[in-house]
Amino acid sequence: MKGGDSLKEAFEQVVVSMFNYMTTDFSTVEMTGEQEVEAEGEDLESLLFHFMDEWLFVFSAEPFFIARKIHITEFDVENFKIKSIGYGEEFDIQKHPQGTEVKAITYSNMQIYEEENRHEVFVIIDI
Numbered sequence: 001m002k003g004g005d006s007l008k009e010a011f012e013q014v015v016v017s018m019f020n021y022m023t024t025d026f027s028t029v030e031m032t033g034e035q036e037v038e039a040e041g042e043d044l045e046s047l048l049f050h051f052m053d054e055w056l057f058v059f060s061a062e063p064f065f066i067a068r069k070i071h072i073t074e075f076d077v078e079n080f081k082i083k084s085i086g087y088g089e090e091f092d093i094q095k096h097p098q099g100t101e102v103k104a105i106t107y108s109n110m111q112i113y114e115e116e117n118r119h120e121v122f123v124i125i126d127i
Contacts, residue, residue: 005119006119007075007077007112007114007119007121008072008075009119010119010120010121011048011051011072011075011082011121012070012071012072012084013070014048014052014121014123015051015052015055015067015070015086016067016068016069016070018052018055018056018102018125019055019059019066019067019068019088020099021099021100021102021125022059022066022091022098022099022100022101022102023066023091023096023097023098023099024097024098024099025096025097026068028095028096028097029066029067029068029088029089029096030068030088030089031068031069031087031088031089032088032089033065033087033088033089033090034085034086034087034088035058035063035065035067035085035086035088036083036084036085036086037051037054037055037058037082037083037084037085037086038054038081038082038083038084039051039053039054039081039082039084040079040080040081040082041080042080043080044077044080044112044114045107045110045112046080047077047080047081047082048110048112048121048123049105049107049110051082051084052105052123052125053104053105055067055070055086056102056104056105058086059091059102063090064090064091065086065088065089065090065091066088066089066090066091066096067086067087067088068087068088069086069087069088070084070085070086070087071084071085071086071087072084073085100127101127102125102126102127103125103126103127104125104126105123105125105126106123106124106125106126108124109122109124110122110123110124
């Protein structure tokens with residue numbers, strides 16, 4: 001579960017948490033490059049699912065990019081679209097101690113809380 005000052009920040013932080021889970025020493029990830037990811041959905045849950053799934057794909061395919069910071073540049077909760085930039089670098093097993101492999105994002109027990117003082121997302125990942 002990740003929270004933030006806004007729902008946008010909670011979405012950013014849950015992706016960073018996923019990447020943090022993939023290496024046992026997240027401090028080794030330098031922000032020397034960037035990747036852009038766009039996602040869309042039919043509702044907030046599917047938007048979060050597709051957002052995380054797109055970032056997982058960026059890690060799982062060339063250039064095997066791991067982000068240390070995610071910045072959402074467009075967060076359209078009416079049309080359920082996100083544009084984002086991730087800052088990090090290519091994953092290198094010699095530099096980044098491998099953590100747990102994330103196989104998939106799931107809808108199982110996904111929760112999104114958006115209240116005045118509470119912005120949290122809860123996502124279970126398949127490992």
